[in-house]
Each structure stands twice: as structure tokens, then as C-alpha cells.
Amino acid sequence: MADKAVANITTRVMSDFAKMSMAGSLSYTPNDSGDKWIYLETLVDASSTALINAGVQYQERYVRTDGTETLTATGDYLKWCCIKHTGTTDGSTATTSGIVISLDGSGNAAYQESEGFFIDSGEMFCFKPSYTTLNDIGAISVTVQNGMPITPSSPGDVLILLAAIVDDAS
16 A cells, blocks of 8 residues: 655764764555545644544545545544644744643643653654554643743644544544
8 A cells, every 4th residue: 555654864963072873764554545644734732632633534535525524533543643843833923832742541741741752843753653542642832941841831822733644443
């Protein structure tokens, strides 16, 4: 099956004295026709909410005019995901807020999340969860200082771009 997801990542690590670089990829090839793409431009705010809500239309080759589009459900499984923090609140107004994504299974995110990850302004993160439903993943915007979340409140919304392959469990 075509339409696989691929992220190529290069990083430079260590001090200027002992520089190294690492490179790799993170890919996922859909297993069957149940694995479908979604693409969202969505706002994350200071209230924890699902990263991907139920009722989002899957990206389809053809647009349906009869209202029978295939939609996400809370029990659908996330297979591959890439999140880009745009650095804005609305596509044009800059923000220094970050976001925390929770993988703790409750769908609730918090600024001190131990079972999640932090994405700062302008950063991008790609991942493949092992056995995670859409209902398990939460998102929240947070105030950032020195590159880390410092409080559970945020001065505003964060616009993110999200592309994912989701197994339509219905």
C-alpha cells in the first residue's frame, strides 16, 4: 500500500569541542485500507483537551456529497504522527507559549507531564506510539521560560499543524 509516512531527522549534539551528528528516519507504511491520513490545523489552549478529537474527517481522495464521510472516533489507533508548532497563535501573531502532549492514557495533559513530551515555539516532533487510541492523547499550551514549561497556564493559544496516520477501528 502506498502513502507511507517518512520523517528524516538530523541532529547536531555535544559541545563545540566534541561535535557529533546523528541522522535517521521515522517511517510507517500503512498495513491496510483501515490506516488513513488526517491533517489538522488546530489551536491548543490552556485547557487540556484531546489532541485529535472524534469527528475529524479522514483525508479522502474523493469528496463525498452525500454526507457519509469517514470520521475519526475516540477508539481509533494512532499509528504515526507529526506535530509542528507554528510559533503563532493564529498563523500570524507570534507566541512564546509551548505545548505539552500527554501519552498517559487519560487524555489529560499538564505542564509537568512525566508521560509525554514538550514542543517549544517553532519546533516539530514526529513519533509512533505503540498502542494508543485518540482518546489516550491530550494536549495543553504552557508558559515557557528558558526552553522549558514553567506553569500550568499559558498566555494564549498555539496553532499547530498535525499530520497523522490513524487506524480507523470502526
